Amino acid sequence: MAPQWVAEQSRIIHGHLLDWPSYRAARTIMLYLAMADEPQTDAVIIDALKADKTVCVPVLGQQYGIMEAAVISGLDDLVTGRLGLRMPDPARAKNIDPVLIDLVLVPGVAFDRGGNRLGMGAGYYDRFLTRAPQALLVGMAWSFQVVDAVPAATHDVSMHYLLTEEGIFRCGKGKM
Numbered sequence: 001m002a003p004q005w006v007a008e009q010s011r012i013i014h015g016h017l018l019d020w021p022s023y024r025a026a027r028t029i030m031l032y033l034a035m036a037d038e039p040q041t042d043a044v045i046i047d048a049l050k051a052d053k054t055v056c057v058p059v060l061g062q063q064y065g066i067m068e069a070a071v072i073s074g075l076d077d078l079v080t081g082r083l084g085l086r087m088p089d090p091a092r093a094k095n096i097d098p099v100l101i102d103l104v105l106v107p108g109v110a111f112d113r114g115g116n117r118l119g120m121g122a123g124y125y126d127r128f129l130t131r132a133p134q135a136l137l138v139g140m141a142w143s144f145q146v147v148d149a150v151p152a153a154t155h156d157v158s159m160h161y162l163l164t165e166e167g168i169f170r171c172g173k174g175k176m
């Protein structure tokens with residue numbers, strides 16, 4: 001993916017988010033620390049902190065497939081971890097109870113219009129999101145990652161909304 005395309009389209013996605021009342025109302029949000037080809041989130045993090053939201057990001061646990069959410073106060077709190085993924089500096093990270101999170105921006109390989117998500121295959125988000133039953137779940141991806149159907153199993157947690165450069169789309173069985 002051309003870095004310039006990624007940067008431009010990520011700005012468009014950020015704009016959709018800022019226009020969205022559900023996002024503006026969310027006080028505690030969780031988002032991912034993007035890899036190069038994913039919609040970027042650094043500007044969202046900086047803006048959300050300025051807007052006095054509590055911002056948390058994934059911390060992969062020792063145990064494969066288990067993750068926690070840690071509150072960060074800025075991009076300076078991050079260090080590079082496994083797979084080149086950034087993560088909060090363990091010395092500064094403070095985990096938060098997932099039940100306190102209002103809205104989660106969820107990365108994925110593909111999503112379908114019903115909200116089913118195909119991830120990277122470790123089950124991190126499925127396990128984590130069952131602990132955040134109150135949160136508004138927003139799959140965040142490029143529009144070409146949204147397809148008619150992805151395979152879903154009973155453990156898969158589905159999204160309420162999809163957010164792409166084309167806008168915000170409400171999935172079938174979504175929350176308001």
Ligand SMILES: Nc1nc2c(c(=O)[nH]1)N(C=O)[C@@H](CNc1ccc(C(=O)N[C@@H](CCC(=O)O)C(=O)O)cc1)CN2
Nearest residue numbers: 032033034035038058085107108119120121122124125
């Ligand atoms: N930016 C971003 N962060 C994210 C995700 C994501 O999709 N995007 N995740 C979405 O779930 C979680 C991380 N998901 C992962 C899923 C699989 C493996 C994994 O299979 N690792 C193997 C192989 C590594 C390799 O290819 O070298 C391993 O650790 O042995 C690691 C992380 C949480 N953070």
Ligand SMILES: Nc1ncnc2c1ncn2[C@@H]1O[C@H](COP(=O)(O)OP(=O)(O)OP(=O)(O)O)[C@@H](O)[C@H]1O
Nearest residue numbers: 065118119120121122123124125126127130155156
């Ligand atoms: N809540 C859960 N409890 C127990 N096992 C689970 C749970 N969620 C997922 N798993 C297991 O984790 C494995 C990976 O799940 P899946 O393929 O759905 O991951 P994914 O959503 O693609 O991954 P990721 O969230 O890391 O991107 C599967 O073997 C699945 O059975």
